[in-house]
Amino acid sequence: MQTYTLSVSPDFSPEHLSGWFIFNTWLQKSLATPFHLELYDEFELQRRDIQLDKIDLIYANPYDAAMLVREKGFKAVARPANTSDEAVIAVLNGSAYLNIDDLKEGAKVATTHDPDVHMMGMIMLEPADLDRSNVIVTPVHSYVIVAKQLLKGEADIGFFLKDAFHDLSDLIRGQMRVLVESQIDVIHHTLLAGPNVQHLIPQLLGNLLNMQDDAKGKAVLESMQMTGWLKMEQEDTEFMIDLIDTLIE
Amino acid sequence: MFITYHDGSSREITIIDQEVPYPDGKLIVSRTDTAGVITHANQAFIEMSGYSLDELIGINHNILRHPDMPAAAFKDLWVTIQSGKKWHGYVKNLRKDGAFYWVKATVIPNIRNGELMGYTSVRRKPSRSKVDACTALYAQMKMDMPS
Ligand SMILES: Cc1cc2nc3c(=O)[nH]c(=O)nc-3n(C[C@H](O)[C@H](O)[C@H](O)COP(=O)(O)O)c2cc1C
Numbered sequence: 001m002q003t004y005t006l007s008v009s010p011d012f013s014p015e016h017l018s019g020w021f022i023f024n025t026w027l028q029k030s031l032a033t034p035f036h037l038e039l040y041d042e043f044e045l046q047r048r049d050i051q052l053d054k055i056d057l058i059y060a061n062p063y064d065a066a067m068l069v070r071e072k073g074f075k076a077v078a079r080p081a082n083t084s085d086e087a088v089i090a091v092l093n094g095s096a097y098l099n100i101d102d103l104k105e106g107a108k109v110a111t112t113h114d115p116d117v118h119m120m121g122m123i124m125l126e127p128a129d130l131d132r133s134n135v136i137v138t139p140v141h142s143y144v145i146v147a148k149q150l151l152k153g154e155a156d157i158g159f160f161l162k163d164a165f166h167d168l169s170d171l172i173r174g175q176m177r178v179l180v181e182s183q184i185d186v187i188h189h190t191l192l193a194g195p196n197v198q199h200l201i202p203q204l205l206g207n208l209l210n211m212q213d214d215a216k217g218k219a220v221l222e223s224m225q226m227t228g229w230l231k232m233e234q235e236d237t238e239f240m241i242d243l244i245d246t247l248i249e
Numbered sequence: 250m251f252i253t254y255h256d257g258s259s260r261e262i263t264i265i266d267q268e269v270p271y272p273d274g275k276l277i278v279s280r281t282d283t284a285g286v287i288t289h290a291n292q293a294f295i296e297m298s299g300y301s302l303d304e305l306i307g308i309n310h311n312i313l314r315h316p317d318m319p320a321a322a323f324k325d326l327w328v329t330i331q332s333g334k335k336w337h338g339y340v341k342n343l344r345k346d347g348a349f350y351w352v353k354a355t356v357i358p359n360i361r362n363g364e365l366m367g368y369t370s371v372r373r374k375p376s377r378s379k380v381d382a383c384t385a386l387y388a389q390m391k392m393d394m395p396s
Binding site: 099100101123126180182183185186239242243245246247 | 271272274275276278292293355356359361370371
């Protein structure tokens with residue numbers, strides 16, 4: 001029997017990732033189909049494998065979802081029920097910056113390769129007339145490193161996925177404060193099925209929507225810090241892609 | 250005062266010279282059909298415009314038109330989106346209570362199976378320098394070409 005590949009956008013903390021291993025076990029049982037969970041530390045490596053058609057099922061960030069649907073023929077299956085993707089711009093507690101308008105040209109920005117969080121962060125800088133031409137952007141591999149750049153004084157501001165900011169240890173997060181936080185509500189991660197596994201969508205969707213109603217499924221959801229799944233209609237997906245399109249220059 | 254739209258229709262509006270600041274981190278989202286009639290509006294849209302969702306759905310998007318906006322800006326918007334392209338611009342919008350708010354707006358055509366189904370607009374917070382520049386520019390445009 002063919003083994004398919006499940007992957008997850010590399011923007012989550014290790015605590016979240018253990019939940020995906022548990023989900024993968026649940027997935028294989030519920031579909032009676034073998035899946036291998038392939039995790040990546042870096043967006044670039046995952047994108048390379050997407051281009052090589054090595055990934056069949058993916059929990060994608062909204063920015064990559066647009067590319068997967070438009071260019072790689074993926075179909076949206078479901079989205080998490082209780083969360084949307086929001087970005088946070090944080091500074092050190094002692095920073096002189098009290099709001100975005102205080103920031104000046106030449107500000108040093110620590111960010112990750114997470115495309116939607118980076119995009120939202122840059123949008124939140126626009127009101128101060130800042131853009132990539134007049135700030136110094138350093139992309140790093142994780143949100144923990146973004147925090148470290150702030151703590152070491154190597155960056156003035158840091159871009160975080162809101163969930164990832166709250167996943168930081170109290171010791172680290174306690175040294176920072178939020179300068180501004182997005183409230184977009186309508187942009188979220190999505191579980192997408194590639195051409196090879198689209199025949200499984202009806203069964204997969206049914207199983208996902210029922211997860212919260214049985215004890216085993218519920219435990220899996222809890223390990224992923226989710227309350228349940230919602231169906232993504234084709235139009236919901238198209239709308240989210242249109243929205244992302246308006247935000248890309 | 251009365252405001253007159255591009256099709257010659259007009260309505261009476263109240264204007265108060267008071268700006269409501271754009272909230273940090275929010276996006277104002279609306280969608281229209283191909284004629285510019287509102288089909289969706291998000292919570293931020295409702296809060297900033299001062300209208301309820303019921304008042305917005307099914308009416309023309311020009312309910313937000315402020316008399317300080319030159320007609321040429323919207324002409325450019327419609328020519329751009331009707332040719333299938335994305336439009337960006339700075340817009341001064343009129344609230345239900347007569348006050349105003351500035352936005353940086355993007356409008357894109359919604360294409361489904363190759364067919365135009367309507368438009369989506371997303372607005373974000375503009376910088377003060379851009380707002381000041383557009384205030385001057387639009388005043389000049391209105392002087393050059395009174396509508
Ligand atoms: C998706 C979409 C969003 C729009 N948003 C606004 C808006 O926020 N404010 C505004 O004055 N006009 C907006 N317009 C343009 C109006 O449809 C209209 O052209 C404009 O208000 C001028 O009115 P008139 O063309 O009837 O003279 C939008 C149009 C579309 C298609």
